Amino acid sequence: MHYVSAEGITKSFGAGDLFKNISFHISEGDKIALIARNGFGKSTLLKILAGRETVDDGGVWINKDVTVALFEQEPKFDENKTVLENIFHTNHPIIAAIKEYENAIELNDEKKLSAALIKMDELNAWEFESSVKQILGKLNIHHLQSNVSELSGGQRKRIALAQTLIDIGFEHKHTLLIMDEPTNHLDIEMVEWLEHYLSQQHVTLLLVTHDRYFLDAVCNEIWEIDNTKLYTYKGDYENYLEKKAARIENEQANIDKARNLYRRELEWMRKQPKARTTKSKSRIDAFTETEQKAKQKIVDAQLQLQIKMSRLGGKIAEMKKVYKSYSDKVILKGFDYTFNKGERIGIIGKNGVGKSTFINILQGIEEADSGKINIGDTVVFGNFSQQGLVIKEDMRVIEYVKTFAESFPLAKGGSLSAAQFLELFLFPPEKQYTFLSSLSGGEKKRLQLLTVLFRNPNFLILDEPTNDLDLPTLSVLENFLLDYPGCVLIVSHDRYFMDKLVDHLFVFEGDGDVKDFPGNYTQYRLEEKKAVDSSQMKDNRRKAEPATNIQPTVSKKLSYKEKREFELLEKEIPELETEQKLLTEKMSGNISFEEITSVSERLQQINTLLEEKEMRWLELSEFAS
DSSP, X not given: OEEEEXXXXXXXXXXXXXXXXXXXXXXXXXXXXXXXXXTSSHHHHHHHHTTSSOOSEEEEEEOTTOEEEEEOXXXXXXXXXBHHHHHTOSOOHHHHHHHHHHHHHHHTXXXXXXXXXXXXXXXXXXXXXXXXXXXXXXXXOOOTTSBGGGSOHHHHHHHHHHHHHHHHHHXXXXXXXXXXXXXXXXXXXXXHHHHHHHHHSOOEEEXXXXXXXXXXXXXXXXXXXXXXXEEEEESOHHHHHHHXXXXXXXXXXXXXXXXXXXXXXXXXXXXXXXXXXXXXXXXXXXXXXXXHHHTOOOOOOOOOOOBOOOOOOSOOEEEEEEEEEETTEEEEEEEEEEEOTTOEEEEEEXXXXXXXXXXXXXXXXXXXXXXXXXXXXXXXXXXEOTTOOOOSSOOBHHHHHHTTOSEEEBXXXXXXXXXXXXXXXXXXXXXXXXXXXXXXXXXXXXHHHHHHHTTOOSEEEEESTTTTOOHHHHHHHHHHHHHOOSEEEEEOSOHHHHHHHOSEEEEEEETTEXXXXXXXXXXXXXXXXXXXXXXXHHHHHHHHSOOOSOOOOOOOOOOHHHHHHHHHHHHHHHHHHHHHHHHXXXXXXXXXXXXXXXXXXXXXXXXXXXXXXXXXXXHHHHHHO
């Protein structure tokens, strides 16, 4: 089923084209990643498909049976309403029933809960309520009565994500889900859950993401906007890089041929008299076309830099018996570590465990409750924070950079002017006189990185550096950091970025416990999985042994909601098992290809549901007896 068709669409911004005369189609089940440098039209194209912006030329057709859901980088809410009201904003009976149910639980109102339970039963809304509960739990969304205006940027992003997933999950059979950087402000566990959720759902998807592991897990096609054109590539990110390199090589060969022909034709043009024949006029027209091809430039600009790092002495930094708490929340509990030259350390942990507080304490931005932090005399910190650009007033890009320095010293001698330095960071002369307020989110991030490096730091601290940076800039930043001779401390949820750069990890496990793991993120996850599997095996063996000397345990009493859930599970599980058996028998019979496809999809859904519901039944059954 065709969802979207675009024919010859063009969109300009200011004096230049973002994309010109591009065409594409999106069909049911497509999962597409959109790549382009910041400011080249990714978000604009997403908004056009969502009906938020219009094209300058060409046409976009969207199937009348298709609903388009847009998840934006900057979510919009009704600021006067609660989290609950914003998440369950759709005026639909099932959504309204779940909203009333969640509200009654949050307020602990028995009367409202009783009425909500009756309505949930009448609408058979329990299965969808289970899905809603999973989404809210995995995204760590609680305190539904809080006003959204009081929330942080990360909390708002997670609420917007929950709102989008709930909207597409309950009603719309044919939905095009458009997502602009959905993994920003999620911790690694949330990213992995979302990755699994989207790959399992039968959803048609178009997304912009900088997370290459996420991209490969969720998408099977890549689109790239480059030099106002749209290029499509089937396969993963590595295949895209290979195919793009081959395309650029081929385009360069064609330009070189055009240049050779242009030189010959230019000579002919200069020798021709003013009065020309019809035959020569056609050659003149061909010359004009050749000239355009010959003067093409393949812009594959990349951030390139050889930094003259401030000299780093023998003593770097030392933290001894450092403690930090906020009332009853413990961040650090006797943390000890001595930093060495050239170390590359990654910091991981759930949101709110104190990662940003830790790097602020190291730099002296925040004070520890007790302990010693000794910093070497030669250490110059370069802090790339989540706060972004800090500006007192709007000014032009070049003026802003010059507030730090007029020139930048290079490792091999000499220096660059502020304008030349900006060009290395993909800010051409015409962009340097743009006001800061007009830059895209990614361009502001790139400018922020520039100002950090402009000070020649020898200890870089990068707090979520990958948010809002485009993939081409990220790739070059990685290469720069691999050659960087100073210390690097990285807080990031981008697993690919961490795997490529760090030697070991500080794992913030909560309650002030910080584990030093010798390896990158993927190695850590493998070790963690082995530990979990080993623990489960021990538990299984323990259960298989004769029960001797069993100590009485304190029983947990099920809440009214949990009792109701347990009763429904005992009804739902046999029904699913019966349907599973019938569909399995149907698969072995003589059915058409279309039926095989639909039956296979339903079987997969049932298997997933059964696994989830059986695990939940086991959990509740321990306390139900």
